Amino acid sequence: MDYFNRRQQHLFAEECAVEELAKTYGTPLYVYSRATIERHWHAFDQAAGEQPHLVCYAVKANSNLAVLNVMARLGSGFDIVSQGELARVLKAGGDAKKVVFSGVGKKASEIAFALEQGIYCFNVESEAELDRIQAVAESMDKTAPVSLRVNPDVDAGTHPYISTGLKENKFGINIDDAVRIYQKASTMPNLAIKGVDCHIGSQLTEIRPFLDALDRVLILVDNLAEQGIVLSHIDVGGGLGVCYDKEQPPHPKEYAKAIAEKLDGRNITLVYEPGRAIMANAGILVTEVEFLKTNEGRNFAIVDAAMNDLIRPSLYQAWQNIIPVSLREDTASAYYDVVGPVCETGDFLGKDRELAIKAGDLLAVRSSGAYGFTMSSNYNSRPRAAEVMVDGDKSVLVRARETIESLWQGENLLP
Numbered sequence: 001m002d003y004f005n006r007r008q009q010h011l012f013a014e015e016c017a018v019e020e021l022a023k024t025y026g027t028p029l030y031v032y033s034r035a036t037i038e039r040h041w042h043a044f045d046q047a048a049g050e051q052p053h054l055v056c057y058a059v060k061a062n063s064n065l066a067v068l069n070v071m072a073r074l075g076s077g078f079d080i081v082s083q084g085e086l087a088r089v090l091k092a093g094g095d096a097k098k099v100v101f102s103g104v105g106k107k108a109s110e111i112a113f114a115l116e117q118g119i120y121c122f123n124v125e126s127e128a129e130l131d132r133i134q135a136v137a138e139s140m141d142k143t144a145p146v147s148l149r150v151n152p153d154v155d156a157g158t159h160p161y162i163s164t165g166l167k168e169n170k171f172g173i174n175i176d177d178a179v180r181i182y183q184k185a186s187t188m189p190n191l192a193i194k195g196v197d198c199h200i201g202s203q204l205t206e207i208r209p210f211l212d213a214l215d216r217v218l219i220l221v222d223n224l225a226e227q228g229i230v231l232s233h234i235d236v237g238g239g240l241g242v243c244y245d246k247e248q249p250p251h252p253k254e255y256a257k258a259i260a261e262k263l264d265g266r267n268i269t270l271v272y273e274p275g276r277a278i279m280a281n282a283g284i285l286v287t288e289v290e291f292l293k294t295n296e297g298r299n300f301a302i303v304d305a306a307m308n309d310l311i312r313p314s315l316y317q318a319w320q321n322i323i324p325v326s327l328r329e330d331t332a333s334a335y336y337d338v339v340g341p342v343c344e345t346g347d348f349l350g351k352d353r354e355l356a357i358k359a360g361d362l363l364a365v366r367s368s369g370a371y372g373f374t375m376s377s378n379y380n381s382r383p384r385a386a387e388v389m390v391d392g393d394k395s396v397l398v399r400a401r402e403t404i405e406s407l408w409q410g411e412n413l414l415p
């Protein structure tokens, strides 16, 4: 559930009229709702009940400092995949002791930075990475907390680009090799084995694959315990899907509860890494219709947001709902391809959408709070959009629209 609702003809973000926000801040504009973020975060946190747990929000979904700060204030942990993400978390007031560091290609300098800050755990994705963490920790005379990210070979049943739990993916360590690598880790002097980690993919709409993966991980946990390697946490990754269209993913409460129940009676902390489930429906992208045109019987609504602002439709053929910010009754509806100004045929936000619109109207692309702004670019030398967070009847510009001059920041002419 989110706090983007219509009042009569007009779309509101909490108590703020979206039309007013667009007037004040311009378009394209990302609008986030603080109350929605908090509601979703609490759903995960509360569903785990008595089971000791830590919600580590996946920063890649939306790394705006204000978003991170809202979660830091709730006491959230964070899942990061780069030094930049860790630096953002710290800048936003997050606690390094609640940070897990995922990702297949951690550089020695990034490992050193994370060790310096005292993070909760490294999610190690290969044997070579384990060796690197040991070497860096040794050189700093520190002990690095580690988990192995195991690959349970479970089909997440999601888009191939965002499915990560199959053997052939680049992620994690084959679960069959895990015992041997844990044994090796246990002999490495500058490592402290903390847990096990597993993330099987994103936008999953059923609980079953999560539970199947967890079953395999629990067999490993028991196997390790028999050999004297006792883990203090299980990180189940992120990946819970949201409703973009007609999907009916389990509610975060239902998901978190089902997982926590599997661990009942075990003295082990549960770590979640949700990204999309917290942020997607906590944000919209507001864009203005520049022109309506018809080519060979196909209607186009050309808007001022493009694939550089929101790449999910172009990249994954992802479907996101597109609605008028204000409903009008003085024009008939028609089917439009909603496209941006970028010079690519693949530049679209939605196809065949029934809309009653005129040039100058505002549209809202729903479910844009996750993997929206964070995947944006300056392609076609387009300054990136502004971001606003609403909190009740107040709105705060949490990232200014980029200026034209900022486009060439750091570039140099030849002497």
Ligand code: LLP
Residues within 6 Å of the ligand: 058, 061, 079, 102, 103, 162, 199, 201, 202, 203, 237, 238, 239, 240, 273, 274, 275, 276, 277, 312, 316, 370, 371
């Ligand atoms: N943990 C790890 C290790 C991950 O790789 C990811 C996402 C998450 C947690 C968070 O997953 P979530 O709860 O958000 O599903 N750009 C794509 C999604 C890529 C997901 C990458 N990893 C999209 O727009 O659909």
